[in-house]
Amino acid sequence: MKDLLYKMFEHKNLTREEARHILLHISDGEYNECQLSAFMTVFLMRSITTEELAGFREAILERRVPVDLGVENAIDIVGTGGDGKNTFNISTAACFTVAGAGYKVIKHGNYGASSVSGASNVLEYHGVKFTDRTDVLRKSLDVCNISYLHAPFFSPALKSVGNVRRQLGVRTFFNMLGPLVNPVMPRYQLLGVYNLKLLRLYNYICQENGINCTIVHSLDGYDEISLTSPFKVSNGSGDRIYAPEELGFRTCRPEELSGGESIATAARVFDRVLNGDAAPGQMDCVIANAAFAIKTLCPRLDFEDARMQASDSLYGGKAKEAFSKFLKINN
Template structure:
């Protein structure tokens, strides 16, 4: 690691195999926390290259605990995190809205490292026990169209670096990797990123992978469709920009999406959204993200129909029923 750090400090980059090897060694416990922190810090000082990101991804996928849920043809809905906005769990709520609308979702998530409540925090707050058991996931998908994979159960490297990430409290390249290493390797993904440069990096990787994808970034820095500003999207067909008004939504303010100071507060907002009792801004943000996920699954549907389906999932109580059934099966 010492020689590697000297190279990186001199502004050299890793090739794909070198990046893969260093993460494999990290997962095997060959580096101490100070060395890991120094390595991570390099990538806070400069942008990650495509080869480095691909190599890190190769390592995580090589070490992953694989799960075969291909028969469900599901989508993952995920944000990179690291936008420093401390929103409530918009992407996770959108998963249950999409599931309530009848589409299969395999959500890959983790505890928050740069926010109060990550996906695993809010899921666990409902009494859910994380599992590696594929049969439990199949029962969950059959009953409510939703399965959850806690990243640390399936990616040992993520568990190895979790204390360092939490202690640093800032976004790192591991935020970028999470969406790339869902152990089920879903064919579809809605991904939120915190800036356009990162969006283009993912766009390049996904175009090579053959999956159906949509990448979204709110231009004021949210890693999801926040409806607080215009937002950019990239997908298999191209790219574009929408304003909230273009899609019939009212523009929100940053304070409207605040996730609270504790996991309990974030979970309460999450529950109110799925119960249909949240504020308009909170509900609309979730509907917008769920709608783009539905559109990723079925490109033939107009966005207006996707928005209507997402809204009906909440208004008709289907999203809340999906959550309750999910908790029942996974607790």
């Protein structure tokens, strides 16, 4: 670690193999928290390279706890976090919206490190007991179309750095890795990123690994389709920038998407969304992300049809029903 730290302090990049090697050692718990903190801080001071990101990803997947849920056409909907916006749990709500619409979702998530409420926080608040038992995860997927994989149960590296990330309280390169290391490695993903450079890096990783991926970024800095500004969508068909109004949505105000100052506050917003009685901006934001996830799964589907499916799931109570069944299985 010391040699690699000196190398990075001299503004040199890691090779793919060096990146893989150091993440394997992190997974095995071989470094102390001071070393981990110094290592993570380097990537706040300079951009991560494609080779470094690929090497880190390979190591985490190499050490992952394998799980086979017997489903090929499932999707993960996840953002990097680290955008500093402290939104409510938009991606998680979109997952249950897509599940309510009848599609299979395998979500990989964790506690919030740089925000008040991550996916694991809001689910745990509702009494969810995280598990790595394949029978429970399969039952959840069969009954309510969604399984949740709590990252530390499946990725030793993410568990090893959890405490340091929480103490730092800022975005680290593990924010970039989280969406790329779902242990099931689903064929479809809707990934939100906090800047355009990362969008390009994700594109490379997804293309290299044959992932059917839609990557989204709101141009005012959100790691999801926030509808607070125009947003960029990148997939196998190319890149395109949309204004909310082009797709039938109004532009939202940032304060409409706030998750508040506590997990309880974020959970209340989450519940109102699934109940179908949240603020229009909150509802639209979840519908927009869910619609692009559905379109990722069904690329020939017209966007308006995908939007209608997402809206029907949310306003028609199907998303809430999926969540209620999920709680019964996972509590």
